[in-house]
Amino acid sequence: MLERTVQIVSNERDTDQYFRLVMRAPELAMAAQPGQFVHLRVMAMKDALLRRPFSIYQARGENLSVLYKTVGKGTDVLARMGPGEELSLIGPLGHGFTVPKAGGETPLLVAGGYGMAAMYMLAERSPQKGVVFVGGRRRVDILCEDEFRKLGWDVRVTTEDGSYGEKGIVTQPLIAELRRGAAGRKLFACGPTAMLKAVAKIAEEFKVPAELSMDEHMCCGVGVCLTCVIPVKTADGWEYQRTCTEGPVFDSREVLWEVPK
Ligand SMILES: Cc1cc2nc3c(=O)[nH]c(=O)nc-3n(C[C@H](O)[C@H](O)[C@H](O)COP(=O)(O)OP(=O)(O)OC[C@H]3O[C@@H](n4cnc5c(N)ncnc54)[C@H](O)[C@@H]3O)c2cc1C
Ligand code: FES
Numbered sequence: 182m183l184e185r186t187v188q189i190v191s192n193e194r195d196t197d198q199y200f201r202l203v204m205r206a207p208e209l210a211m212a213a214q215p216g217q218f219v220h221l222r223v224m225a226m227k228d229a230l231l232r233r234p235f236s237i238y239q240a241r242g243e244n245l246s247v248l249y250k251t252v253g254k255g256t257d258v259l260a261r262m263g264p265g266e267e268l269s270l271i272g273p274l275g276h277g278f279t280v281p282k283a284g285g286e287t288p289l290l291v292a293g294g295y296g297m298a299a300m301y302m303l304a305e306r307s308p309q310k311g312v313v314f315v316g317g318r319r320r321v322d323i324l325c326e327d328e329f330r331k332l333g334w335d336v337r338v339t340t341e342d343g344s345y346g347e348k349g350i351v352t353q354p355l356i357a358e359l360r361r362g363a364a365g366r367k368l369f370a371c372g373p374t375a376m377l378k379a380v381a382k383i384a385e386e387f388k389v390p391a392e393l394s395m396d397e398h399m400c401c402g403v404g405v406c407l408t409c410v411i412p413v414k415t416a417d418g419w420e421y422q423r424t425c426t427e428g429p430v431f432d433s434r435e436v437l438w439e440v441p442k
Contacts, residue, residue, distance in 0.1 A: 182403070183208055184271045189264050190244055197321035198251045199295070200260050201238075206245040209272050213240035215303035216277025216371075216394055216430045219247065220402035222269040223258050231255070234399045234425070236299035236371065237273060245270075248298035248324060274402055275429050278369055278392050283308040286367040286390070289358065290334075291380050293317065293351055293372025297324045299394055300371055304332050311366075312337060312358060316351025316376070320344040352379045363387040368433075370394065381433040391433035397424045412437040 190203040209219065220232040233255045235247040251260050262268075280303065281288045288311035292300040297315055304313060313329045316339040323345060329336045337354045338346025347354060351372075359366065368391035370380040377393045384391035400408040404426035413422040414435045422428065 182271060182274060183212070184269070185209060186267050187245075187270050189262055189266050189268065191264055192260070192262055194260075195248065195324060199248065199321075199324060200251065201246060201248055202259070203239075203244050203246045204268065204270065205243055206270055207243040209270060210240040210243060210245040213237045213245060213273040213302075214277045215280060215306050216299055216392075217273040217275050218299075218402075218429065219245070219270050219272035220274055220399070221247070221259075223255050223262070224267060224269060225258055225262060231400065232269075232271065232402055233259075234274075234402055236295070236302075236394070238298035238301055239305070240302070245272075248295060248301075250295050271402060275425060276427060278303050278394070278430050281307045281309040281311070281367065285309055286365050287311045289355065289366055289368050290314065291316075291351055291355055291368060291370040291372065291376070293376045294322050295324070296371035296373075296376075296394070296396075298371075300369070301325050301328060303369060304329055304334055310334050314339070314351050314355050314358075316340070316372075318342060350379075351376065352383060355380070356383060359383065359387045359389065363389050367391070372396070377436075378438055381436060381438075384433045392430050393433050393436060394429045395424045395431060395436070396429070399425050401425070412440050 187204040187206040222232045238248040239246040290300045290313045312335045371394040397409045400406040409424040410421040
């Protein structure tokens with residue numbers, strides 16, 4: 182884990198509320214693995230104490246990129262920043278995805294909204310190609326579609342309002358695909374909690390392994406404050422684990438969606 186003050190190389194709008202931020206961060210870029218995240222402090226913000234977690238989207242040469250959606254105070258200030266301005270980064274953090282092996286299980290990636298960022302790095306690093314299911318509310322929530330195709334992945338798009346791709350939710354084409362044959366498949370998912378919970382249920386039903394990147398609110402990002410804990414099954418019951426250090430990626434069979442009574 183490294184803490185560095187980094188310079189913005191570019192910070193451009195992708196669609197609607199989504200931006201691509203490229204930073205010059207050679208050491209972090211070299212160490213980054215799919216599913217890991219960076220904890221970013223926007224020094225230009227008045228209340229700059231709290232960092233914000235973002236999945237690593239690309240790590241190429243000296244540059245590290247994230248793909249973010251403007252949703253509040255931090256991301257609004259971030260969206261107004263430009264090349265040459267500085268940010269503070271801690272990373273790469275967390276336990277990421279297991280990169281599929283050549284000739285191993287066929288990966289089925291399931292991504293909702295900004296979850297596509299973490300999925301892109303996994304697709305890029307995976308020697309074994311598979312299918313990416315990308316879903317969002319509207320067409321503008323569909324990111325990276327062409328980039329996944331350029332990597333040689335089969336891409337299936339769904340939008341809830343039907344403005345692009347198949348109308349519905351991202352798990353519909355996933356279920357259809359698994360009905361055609363579930364053996365030798367493995368699921369990887371990143372997106373809103375409701376989507377992750379649905380993917381875990383599907384994995385159980387079709388008896389396929391699944392890794393989920395949990396989306397919990399974080400404060401310190403380094404295992405100290407316990408803001409980010411979730412209940413996880415263990416050999417002798419369950420315990421709280423920190424999504425920032427033991428996660429954000431967990432085996433779907435380990436995640437408990439409610440605290441046991
Ligand atoms: C491991 C991890 C990876 C992430 N990767 C990305 C990414 O690649 N791209 C991206 O755009 N966002 C990502 N997020 C979410 C991102 O951290 C939040 O959107 C961001 O912190 C909001 O900061 P803000 O100051 O703009 O919002 P605030 O003003 O702090 O809050 C605005 C709204 O955003 C909600 N929010 C804050 N944190 C989260 C969260 N973790 N999940 C869902 N809603 C949240 C708040 O509840 C509130 O409604 C990730 C979160 C985690 C935990
Ligand atoms: S965010 Fe502080 S322990 Fe995870």
